[in-house]
Amino acid sequence: MRSGTYFTSYRADLALRRMPLEKLRLWLFAAVVVAFPFFASPYWLNLANQITIATIGAIGLNILVGYTGQISLGQGAFLAVGAYSAGILTARLGVPFWLAIPIAALLTAAVGLLFGLPSLRLKGLYLAIATIAAQQIVEWVITHWTALTGGTEALVVPSPVLFGVRLDRDFNFYWVGAASAALTALVAANLFRSRVGRAFVAVRDQDIAASALGVDVFRTKLLAFAVSSFFVGFAGALLANYRTIVTWERFTIETSILYLAMIIIGGLGTINGSFFGAALLVLLPALITNVGRSLQGVAPQVAQLLPYAQQAVFGLVIILFLVLEPQGLAKLWRNVKDYFRLWPFAY
Amino acid sequence: MDAFLQLTVSGLANGMVYALIAVGFVVIYKASDVINFAQGDLLLLGAYLTFTFVALADLPWTVGVVVAVVVAAAVGLVIERLVLRPLIGEPVISMIMATIGLSSILRALVSAIWGPRPRRFEPFLPSGELRVGGAVLGLDRLSVIGIAAVLLLLLALFFRYTREGIAMRAIADDQQAALSMGISIRRVLAVAWVFAAATAAIGGAMLASLVGVGPDIGHVGLRVFPVVILGGLDSIGGAVVGGAIIGLLEAYTAGYVGHGLNLIVPFLVLIVVLMVKPYGLFGKPVIERV
Numbered sequence: 001m002r003s004g005t006y007f008t009s010y011r012a013d014l015a016l017r018r019m020p021l022e023k024l025r026l027w028l029f030a031a032v033v034v035a036f037p038f039f040a041s042p043y044w045l046n047l048a049n050q051i052t053i054a055t056i057g058a059i060g061l062n063i064l065v066g067y068t069g070q071i072s073l074g075q076g077a078f079l080a081v082g083a084y085s086a087g088i089l090t091a092r093l094g095v096p097f098w099l100a101i102p103i104a105a106l107l108t109a110a111v112g113l114l115f116g117l118p119s120l121r122l123k124g125l126y127l128a129i130a131t132i133a134a135q136q137i138v139e140w141v142i143t144h145w146t147a148l149t150g151g152t153e154a155l156v157v158p159s160p161v162l163f164g165v166r167l168d169r170d171f172n173f174y175w176v177g178a179a180s181a182a183l184t185a186l187v188a189a190n191l192f193r194s195r196v197g198r199a200f201v202a203v204r205d206q207d208i209a210a211s212a213l214g215v216d217v218f219r220t221k222l223l224a225f226a227v228s229s230f231f232v233g234f235a236g237a238l239l240a241n242y243r244t245i246v247t248w249e250r251f252t253i254e255t256s257i258l259y260l261a262m263i264i265i266g267g268l269g270t271i272n273g274s275f276f277g278a279a280l281l282v283l284l285p286a287l288i289t290n291v292g293r294s295l296q297g298v299a300p301q302v303a304q305l306l307p308y309a310q311q312a313v314f315g316l317v318i319i320l321f322l323v324l325e326p327q328g329l330a331k332l333w334r335n336v337k338d339y340f341r342l343w344p345f346a347y
Numbered sequence: 348m349d350a351f352l353q354l355t356v357s358g359l360a361n362g363m364v365y366a367l368i369a370v371g372f373v374v375i376y377k378a379s380d381v382i383n384f385a386q387g388d389l390l391l392l393g394a395y396l397t398f399t400f401v402a403l404a405d406l407p408w409t410v411g412v413v414v415a416v417v418v419a420a421a422v423g424l425v426i427e428r429l430v431l432r433p434l435i436g437e438p439v440i441s442m443i444m445a446t447i448g449l450s451s452i453l454r455a456l457v458s459a460i461w462g463p464r465p466r467r468f469e470p471f472l473p474s475g476e477l478r479v480g481g482a483v484l485g486l487d488r489l490s491v492i493g494i495a496a497v498l499l500l501l502l503a504l505f506f507r508y509t510r511e512g513i514a515m516r517a518i519a520d521d522q523q524a525a526l527s528m529g530i531s532i533r534r535v536l537a538v539a540w541v542f543a544a545a546t547a548a549i550g551g552a553m554l555a556s557l558v559g560v561g562p563d564i565g566h567v568g569l570r571v572f573p574v575v576i577l578g579g580l581d582s583i584g585g586a587v588v589g590g591a592i593i594g595l596l597e598a599y600t601a602g603y604v605g606h607g608l609n610l611i612v613p614f615l616v617l618i619v620v621l622m623v624k625p626y627g628l629f630g631k632p633v634i635e636r637v
Binding site (some may be wrong): 065071117118121122124125126128129130132133136137140144253257260261264268305307308309310311312314315316317318319322323326 | 380382430433434437438439440441443444445447448449450451452453454455456458459463569572573576580606607610611614615617618621622625
């Protein structure tokens with residue numbers, strides 16, 4: 001059993017993974033991620049792709065909500081901006097896929113910056129309401145600017161090609177998705193070890209104290225909006241290329257709420273929590289659908305209630321987590337780790 | 348001029364429904380600083396309860412609406428006890444997320460019980476027309492305006508003169524001082540939720556008679572945000588004035604501008620108000636001292 005941490009160099013102390021066990025876990029996880037697609041059925045690959053994309057979006061939202069403390073209900077709108085810009089760039093302008101995605105992410109960051117402007121005068125709940133307005137306005141623009149977005153019609157995106165490989169199969173897309181999610185997690189984890197990221201956290205914890213320490217609160221909030229929207233736009237752009245169809249119904253306020261639920265259930269202000277939450281909220285509906293399908297023969301009346309059960313379980317999971325474990329799955333995971341680390345002693 | 352009068356009446360009728368929902372919203376915000384995202388779903392529930400008691404159970408509409416409102420208020424009480432009370436003292440975002448979860452559960456329950464499709468519902472409000480000059484004014488809209496105005500007046504009197512009302516205002520003003528005066532915050536929070544559910548149910552009943560019942564009418568809940576921001580998050584009078592203004596603005600935009608612009612005009616107003624006068628017309632500014 002380990003009795004303490006003894007580092008002899010700053011380098012070792014500052015590493016992202018400091019303990020042998022942490023390194024081992026990381027390598028194990030990486031091995032599972034790499035091996036997974038060779039064993040998984042297309043159904044599971046599809047779920048895995050949804051999870052990787054949702055993870056990127058959840059990390060993006062967590063940067064804004066969990067780390068900087070600015071509640072946002074505009075996630076759906078930012079995803080939409082990313083998805084539509086990537087779609088329009090590739091489908092209408094013929095920009096290659098690998099170039100369209102960063103451009104789309106940057107465009108989304110610009111839109112995020114714009115809707116972050118009210119934070120000059122607003123705080124907390126007022127800002128949250130401003131993001132609802134952002135959501136509604138973006139939705140309206142998408143459905144009414146028919147010339148650009150196709151309005152309520154679906155926007156069809158050609159399936160992406162990378163290094164001569166068409167990414168139209170779940171197996172091929174998986175590598176792009178997993179690599180993007182890993183990259184996003186790495187960037188985000190390092191962000192919060194830098195001055196900028198620490199400033200985000202300072203603004204969340206006490207904005208007045210932060211400004212007394214020389215953090216420009218308004219600029220920091222704006223930057224948080226931009227960085228967060230960048231990743232959300234990245235997720236949206238990937239989504240457009242993965243589904244190859246973009247429709248506005250996927251980016252309503254329900255989506256915003258879904259992502260908020262992900263980070264709450266996963267754990268606010270944690271990177272691994274964003275992944276846990278995204279995974280849970282992608283797998284849960286799939287699980288309920290499967291249960292419903294198997295009930296179809298046995299109890300058709302119960303199976304009929306399925307769509308509502310899905311919605312109700314979603315709400316119930318949020319409330320249960322808030323009441324029972326407000327720090328989310330990330331805290332549960334920490335409890336498990338602590339239990340084994342300290343075993344057989346409880347303290 | 349005739350068109351203007353018609354638009355005014357229909358805008359004002361919608362605005363009064365908004366005002367009723369917004370009042371419940373403001374009451375909860377004042378009592379606990381919680382933004383209630385389930386307000387639209389409480390309205391949905393109220394509309395379907397009214398449908399059940401008036402159309403299915405065949406009660407006279409006055410009795411049916413009262414029963415529906417009482418049931419909705421009871422639901423509000425249960426919600427407060429089961430969901431909000433365990434969260435007292437948690438960060439505000441937790442409570443807000445709880446109301447979001449609640450909204451999802453309520454919507455699921457409503458669709459599971461009454462089905463996902465709109466139901467046929469004979470309007471119970473008087474359906475005649477009143478002709479003023481060349482304008483044709485629906486009696487149903489006029490009666491919505493009348494009923495809502497009376498109810499809102501009663502509410503204002505309640506907050507001004509009754510013990511409960513004064514306790515609620517005290518909590519809103521200064522929680523600690525109110526607690527030390529022996530006011531029970533739990534009781535006030537429970538009363539706030541009962542109020543919110545009841546006023547939303549009344550709004551739902553009226554909306555059900557104006558436009559029918561269907562799962563979509565819960566979307567009115569989002570419109571409450573521009574209303575409360577315009578009026579001021581913590582002002583009941585502001586909610587009424589804001590409701591009227593937003594309702595009228597929507598009606599005029601729909602009538603004179605078109606293009607579906609009436610759907611986002613309230614949100615454009617919201618952004619402008621937030622930038623120019625963040626605490627709304629009647630909200631109390633929060634001053635931070637270090």
